[in-house]
Amino acid sequence: MRVIIRAIIAVVVIFVTAHFLNQQKNLSTIDYYKNKVMDSKPVQELLNSEPVQKIRHIDLEELLPSDFF
Incomplete structure (x- = not known):
């Protein structure tokens, strides 16, 4: 019974x-707030921290063997 109620919810x-x-x-409105948050200081x-x-500049080929690619 609980499963059915959870599924309905x-x-x-x-x-x-x-x-x-x-x-x-x-x-x-969602897009506006997303842009507002992303542009905040x-x-x-x-995002600009070291x-x-x-x-961002990690090359995955250096970390993983070439078999994964």
């Missing part, structure tokens, strides 16, 4: 989320 949540994301004005400092830059 999951389906309802999926439908509500799909309905919410289907509206164009909500998508533009703390996020930009994190550890993140090192991770």
